[in-house]
Amino acid sequence: MRIVIAGAGSVGRSIARELLGNGHQVLLVDKDPAAIRVAGVPDAQWLLADACEIASLAEAGLADCDVVVAASGDDKVNLVVSLLAKTEYGVPRTVARVNNPKNEWMFDEAWGVDVAVSTPRLMTALVEEAVSVGDLVRIFTFQQSQANMVELTLPADAPIAGTRVGDIDWPADTVLVCIIRAERPIAPSRDDTLEAHDELMFVATPESEDALQKLLSPTHV
Known part of the structure; x- marks a missing residue:
C-alpha cells in the first residue's frame, strides 16, 4: 500500500518504520524543517510542506494514496488533514491521532476520520486488559x-x-x-x-x- 503520514515527529516516524518493515511505501509530510530527519527513516519518502494545504496534499500524491495517517501533535491539524483527504481526494482509509481525549468526540466520519487512535484510551484499555x-x-x-x-x-x-x-x-x-x-x-x-x-x-x-x-x-x- 501507499501511505502518507502527516506529522514526522517521533510518533509519525515510528509508524513509518513499522509500515516500511511490513513492505509498504511511505511518505512523511511535515512543515517544520527540524522534523525532516531523513537519516532516521531513510527508506521513506519525505516532503517539507504544510499538510493542511490542498497544494501540499496534491504534491504528496493523495489521489494515488491508499491510507492517510494524521499523526501530528495538534488535533486541529489531524482533523483538517483527515477531512481534506476524504473530501478532496477520496482516500479510502484515514487514521487520525487524538492527542487530547476531550477532543475525541470530534474524530468521526463528519471530519473524514475512519479510525481515531487515542493514546490515553489505548493505554487505559491495555491496563484494564492486563488486570x-x-x-x-x-x-x-x-x-x-x-x-x-x-x-x-x-x-x-x-x-x-x-x-x-x-x-x-x-x-x-x-x-x-x-x-x-x-x-x-x-x-x-x-x-x-x-x-x-x-x-x-x-x-x-x-x-x-x-x-x-x-x-x-x-x-x-
Whole structure:
C-alpha cells in the first residue's frame, strides 16, 4: 500500500518504520524543517510542506494514496488533514491521532476520520486488559461504522469454556476475530474449542456488548 503520514515527529516516524518493515511505501509530510530527519527513516519518502494545504496534499500524491495517517501533535491539524483527504481526494482509509481525549468526540466520519487512535484510551484499555479476567474491555472504535473492537479473557468458570466456536449462539452484530492462546494468535474456525484463559477479540456494536458479556462471563455482569 501507499501511505502518507502527516506529522514526522517521533510518533509519525515510528509508524513509518513499522509500515516500511511490513513492505509498504511511505511518505512523511511535515512543515517544520527540524522534523525532516531523513537519516532516521531513510527508506521513506519525505516532503517539507504544510499538510493542511490542498497544494501540499496534491504534491504528496493523495489521489494515488491508499491510507492517510494524521499523526501530528495538534488535533486541529489531524482533523483538517483527515477531512481534506476524504473530501478532496477520496482516500479510502484515514487514521487520525487524538492527542487530547476531550477532543475525541470530534474524530468521526463528519471530519473524514475512519479510525481515531487515542493514546490515553489505548493505554487505559491495555491496563484494564492486563488486570481483568472476565470483563469486556473496549480497545477502540471504528468511527465510520461505530462498531467496537473489544476483548475478554475467558475465566476458568465460563459456561462456554470447552465449547466449539460453531456451536455457540453469538449475539447479533458480533464477530469473533481472534483467539489469543499461550501468546499465539489463532484465526478462529467453527471447529476451534474455546479454553479457559483464552483472550477473545471481537468486533461488536455497542448494543451487543451487554449480551456478549453475559454470554462469556455471566458472573462478572
